[in-house]
Amino acid sequence: MFVGPLCEMKWESEASRLVEPGIEVLPEGCIAHAISLTSPRDACCSTAVSTAFRSAVASDTVWNSFLPSDLESILARADRPVDFSSKKELFFRLCDKPILLDGGKMIFSLDRSSGAKCFMLSARELAITWADTDSYWRWVPEPDSRFSEVAELLSVCWLEIRGHFKCKMLSSKTTYAAYLIFKLSDRAYGLGHPLQEASVELGTESSTSVVCLQSSDMYAHMHARRSRVWFRRGLHWRRRVLTVNESQEADDEAKEAAGRVPQLRNDGWMEIELGEFYNCGEEDKDVHVSLLEVKGGHWKIGLIIEGIEIRPKK
Structure with missing residues (x-):
């Protein structure tokens, strides 16, 4: 049967009414x-x-x-x-412009992609060994900091920094990571060797790693160890080449810290990950974060601490 143009138009009109709405x-x-x-x-x-x-x-x-x-x-x-x-x-205001809480002791913001809560403790809220001893640390204003003051390391041979957060402050069912937010002064020294020990603990669960706050100092130290060292014989100082085992030890130490070196942030500070944990929502527990180098007895200079930040792990 022949179907003319008018019949085709009528059929198309009927079919269009049968299409499901969006x-x-x-x-x-x-x-x-x-x-x-x-x-x-x-x-x-x-x-x-x-x-x-x-x-x-x-x-x-x-x-x-x-x-x-x-x-x-x-x-x-x-x-x-x-x-x-x-x-x-x-x-988006809380994502882009973090706010100060509790008289400037803490910073709060939101993660843009998930909406999870993020917090940062100021250096004043951390437990820093000898931080109130003027010959070891000093508290100074820093133009780039959101806090009124930061902690600057003058000289110590015992580096111990600790902080803790309440789980109820954070978003539940979220994997978080803790970061030390810091800078290095122009005269920074001794923060690349020995390497630091970082840990994050939540209840019986813990995450421990080796980190390096000053990678340039670490690699300079490794280079010196690989090439030659000085030793004393009588009244004279002499140089010797490292043994195979000593050279391998230097290589292993460098590799151990390769994944945990500072990263530059958009705000001009540096950060280094100290560890991660999963917050399942148990509000009565605390998260304990630490950074230590207390074994070597080596002097360290020039670390400037803004605080410790906890935010969702990407």
Whole structure:
């Protein structure tokens, strides 16, 4: 049977009415609720789907779900009021501009991709051995720091830095890592050898590693050990070449710290990972973080500590 142009047009019109409508026809509240069950990163990506999604993503329903449930009590501890016109603006305000808490003792922010809570303890809130002895450490203002003062190492042969966080401060069911935030002065010395011991403990679980705060000092020391050392014979100093075992020991020590060397941050400070842990949500436990070099008796100079930061492990 012949089907003319008019019949074809009629068939196309009927078929178009049989096509199922897209998700865009759902109420904006339904779309917003669905997006709120994802993550901040997914929410931002979903704006490319349609104008309906872009509108839904802007709603407070979405961003309120990404904000911590105890945010109100955290903001009550802020040194300055946090202004915002929407929950979305508040979320990104806390991601991009961390806030000071408790009289400048701590910094709080949010992880942009997950919304997990991040905290940083100031150097004043850490337990630093001999930090109040003027001949070993001094407390000074630092223009690049968000805290009012930082700890600068003058000279010690016993480096011991400890801090702790309450698990209830952090986001549950999240893997975190702890980082020492620091700088090195122009006269920094002795922070590359011996290597430092870092650890993170949560209950009976612990993560221990060897780190190097000053990689240039470490490699200079290794180079000197590989080439020659001085020894005394009578009244004269002589040089000798390292034995095969001594050279191998130097190589092994360098390799041991290869994965844990400082990384430069966008804010001009350096950071080094001290360890990681999984926070399952047991609020009554503490996270203990430490950095030690107490065995060698070697003098160290020029470490500037801003604090210890805990944030989600990427």
